[in-house]
Amino acid sequence: MTRAYKTELNPNRDQAGAFRRWAGSCRYVFNWGLDARIRHYEDTGETLSHYTQDKALTQLKRDPDHDWLSETPRRCLWYALKGLDEAYKHFFRRVKKGGEAPGFPRFKAKGRSSTSFTFHGTDVRIEEKRIRLPVLGWVRLKEKGYLPVNALKYMECTVSERAGRWYVSITAEVPDVHGPPATGPALAAHPGVRSFLTLRDDDGREERHGNRRALGAQQKRIGRLQRKLARQTKGGANREKTKALIAKTHAKVSDKRSDATHKATHRATHGLRPSSIVIQKWRVKEMLMQKTDLPKWLERKIKRSISDANLSEIVRQIQYKAQWAGSEVIELEPEHPVSRTCSRCRSVKSDLGMEQIYRCDACGLEMDRETNATLNMLAAAVETEPA
Numbered sequence: 001m002t003r004a005y006k007t008e009l010n011p012n013r014d015q016a017g018a019f020r021r022w023a024g025s026c027r028y029v030f031n032w033g034l035d036a037r038i039r040h041y042e043d044t045g046e047t048l049s050h051y052t053q054d055k056a057l058t059q060l061k062r063d064p065d066h067d068w069l070s071e072t073p074r075r076c077l078w079y080a081l082k083g084l085d086e087a088y089k090h091f092f093r094r095v096k097k098g099g100e101a102p103g104f105p106r107f108k109a110k111g112r113s114s115t116s117f118t119f120h121g122t123d124v125r126i127e128e129k130r131i132r133l134p135v136l137g138w139v140r141l142k143e144k145g146y147l148p149v150n151a152l153k154y155m156e157c158t159v160s161e162r163a164g165r166w167y168v169s170i171t172a173e174v175p176d177v178h179g180p181p182a183t184g185p186a187l188a189a190h191p192g193v194r195s196f197l198t199l200r201d202d203d204g205r206e207e208r209h210g211n212r213r214a215l216g217a218q219q220k221r222i223g224r225l226q227r228k229l230a231r232q233t234k235g236g237a238n239r240e241k242t243k244a245l246i247a248k249t250h251a252k253v254s255d256k257r258s259d260a261t262h263k264a265t266h267r268a269t270h271g272l273r274p275s276s277i278v279i280q281k282w283r284v285k286e287m288l289m290q291k292t293d294l295p296k297w298l299e300r301k302i303k304r305s306i307s308d309a310n311l312s313e314i315v316r317q318i319q320y321k322a323q324w325a326g327s328e329v330i331e332l333e334p335e336h337p338v339s340r341t342c343s344r345c346r347s348v349k350s351d352l353g354m355e356q357i358y359r360c361d362a363c364g365l366e367m368d369r370e371t372n373a374t375l376n377m378l379a380a381a382v383e384t385e386p387a
Contacts, residue, residue: 001176002155005147006169009131009159010140018136019159019166023115025072026080027108029057033084034105050085054078072117073134079118079156111243115161121154121170131168133159141168148172163251164244181326187274188377190338191282191314192370193305194356197264200374201274208370209264214256215308218249225249261310265317269325276328278381279318282311283334330381343367343375 011019036056037048057077061069069077087105094102125132128145132138141147151172158169185202192198196211225246232239268277288303322329332338340349342360349361358365358372365372 001174001178002171003148003174004169004171006167007146008142009166009168010142011166015136015139016166019117019161020115022072022076022117023159023161024110025069026076026117027110027113027115029069029077029080030084031107032060033057033081034107037084037088047088050081053081053084057081073119073123075119075123075134076117079120083118116158118159119157121157121172124154124157124170126151126154126170133157139168148174163247165251178324179326182273182275184272184274186276186278186378186381187268187272188278188374188381189268189314189318190280190370190373190377191309191311193302193309195370196260196309197268197314198370198374199268199272200371200378201272202378206371206374207267209260209267211309212256212260213305213308214253214260215304217256218253219304222246222249257308257310261313261317265314265321268318269321269327273325274327276330276381277318277322278330278332278377279315280332280336280338280377281334282315284312332377332380336380338376338380339369339373341372341376343372343379 033048033053036053040046040048060066084105091102091104094100119134123134126147126149127138128149130138130140131147147168147170151174153173155171155173157171160167160169187199187201190198190200192211194211195208197209198206199208200206225242229239229242229246232242268274284306287306292299294302319329337348339358340352341347342349342358342363342365344365345360345363347360347362352358352369356369358367358369360366
């Protein structure tokens with residue numbers, strides 16, 4: 001099976017400097033290729049291919065004004081042009097499909113675009129405590145023993161930077177890790193804003209994972225730093241320091257949210273090992289774009305909390321981790337009213353409101369909102385099972 005791994009690097013000063021130079025070269029080549037495609041299309045009405053631009057890149061590196069590109073491994077520059085080619089393919093696909101913004105490829109600005117470069121898997125070697133990259137040699141890993149040492153095949157290896165820290169992600173073919181079929185009772189997994197993830201099985205056991213509210217905990221700090229940044233002079237050293245603090249704060253929020261998500265989904269799949277897991281798809285983008293009659297400040301607060309709850313990522317992780325744990329996944333459509341349906345009389349409310357307690361107007365049932373939703377998910381799973 002194919003798995004992706006990502007962990008933090010511990011480069012020395014020279015290696016970190018080379019990383020920055022290589023990432024800058026890849027950004028330059030991407031922008032150079034995009035500019036050439038645009039001008040070629042304006043002149044001929046046709047687009048350039050990846051193969052043609054790769055040959056032109058070889059000639060560009062021979063130019064005395066661009067000989068500095070030769071310091072970057074050629075495979076990294078090749079992948080930069082490949083990324084441009086993939087961006088064009090996705091653009092044409094969206095144009096042909098219609099129904100969404102085509103998203104024409106954009107130039108990569110320094111400091112605003114991702115800082116990264118890519119190698120082919122055959123270019124790297126991995127040991128427990130370090131990874132060997134072309135030209136640089138061995139680079140230390142902060143997390144020991146995480147990357148697969150004896151993978152069947154290494155595919156792509158990407159080095160990226162976030163908030164001043166360098167990471168390596170690699171795709172590898174490893175032996176299948178699917179375990180024997182799980183035998184625990186069926187489980188309903190319902191993510192939410194108040195309760196990060198509510199789990200309830202057929203035997204009536206329920207557990208909840210609290211929402212750490214990663215963004216909310218840092219919201220005041222981020223706002224204060226953003227106001228400070230707005231007052232500082234562009235190009236100044238202090239402004240760059242403030243930008244670095246903002247980036248580190250956002251990275252802290254992301255890490256905290258990711259940690260909570262992985263722990264909760266691991267508990268739902270490998271911890272409880274249910275025979276089946278019932279989940280519901282989420283259309284978070286539509287939820288965030290939906291207009292309400294609430295005051296603007298309250299609407300912004302609710303939508304910020306929805307984004308912070310990581311709803312779609314929870315569902316995605318349960319989907320692939322359940323396969324590893326040997327559990328069947330039953331998906332309910334987003335339109336299924338699991339939260340608005342009474343688990344006793346099956347009547348459906350038109351509007352749920354903001355209350356945490358579900359109150360049925362038909363039978364008078366009063367129950368916690370998340371508990372009611374998980375009961376409906378278990379009942380819906382039984383109804384969708386084939387006869």
